[in-house]
Amino acid sequence: MAGGTQPPGPDDAETFVRALYEDAAGPLFGYVLRLTGDRARAEEVVQETLVRAWRRAEHLDATSDTLRAWLFTTARHLVTDLWRRDAARPSTVADERALAAAPAADELDRAVERWTVADALARLTPEHRAVLVETYYEGRSVAQAAQRLGVPPGTVKSRTYYALRALRLVLEEMGVAQ
Template sequence: MNVTVIGSATATTPEERALRALYLEHGPALYTYVLRMLGGDAHRAEDIVQETLLRCWNKQNLVDDEGMAVRPWMFRVARNLVIDNHRTRKARPLEINGDTWLDDISVEADDIERMLSSVVVQEALEALTPAHRDVLRETFLADRTTQQAATALGVPQGTVKSRVYYALRSLRAALEDQDLAAA
């Protein structure tokens, strides 16, 4: 089989001339149709159009004969190729292109940053008095209301509110001290 470029004016065999004529007549509309189906991915659209024309070549379905219209057949083949391509991508693990590795590194950095932040907060909590630590654990970490925390701690609700206020002030000061010590 002699391979030639579709746009080549030197197509020698009748099949090559028929394929070239087929491409010139239906190629732009087929490309636009496939491009729209692929959401604007020009490279994949070109591949689908090329595969569609290759199947025309292999089936020797290059001209309208015996009442079979080539254009609808080509559009159906292209549509099926797009669907097959989509299904294949869904069945395989997610592909990583060259742009996503930086995002992956930043996700890992976020995890490390979160872990370091939790260590810093834990150290700041240890600098608080036991009463302030207890009230913060009951209200923020256990996600309880001040009334529920008061019942759990056995103190009045007003005391819980007061301790939360002063505990947060002390925690803020401890965190600022750690920042100054780290700098």
């Protein structure tokens, strides 16, 4: 399309863009794909570049070598705009591996529970804390806990009972238990 005085009609602009697409869309897509690294974004940029060419069809010379340069420059500007837009927004996680590596809400809840229980245990007497650690966290039987703590099995049982009551009171004071 030589830069004539009359703007192209709808058929002329459509013919222009079709020819442009057949001639330049492949190399333009490859160029934009290398810039973005994302097929969907590359397709989006190529589409927008061709729309802009269609809008400016009366000003662009289809026979000129500068047309391809205009297309690639326009595509580069669109990619730069995408980069700037992305930099201005908080990043989102789109990678499935990154999402899988992120701790789940259940894991976070368990971590908070562990910290809360550890804080509550720290507020107990050393004897109560020791018996709960032996029986609940270490998974030892009453006899094994008695042997490790150097006390009779009956003492382990009664300390466990009172330690659980004390732990419940501490958790209530912390606003965790009711």
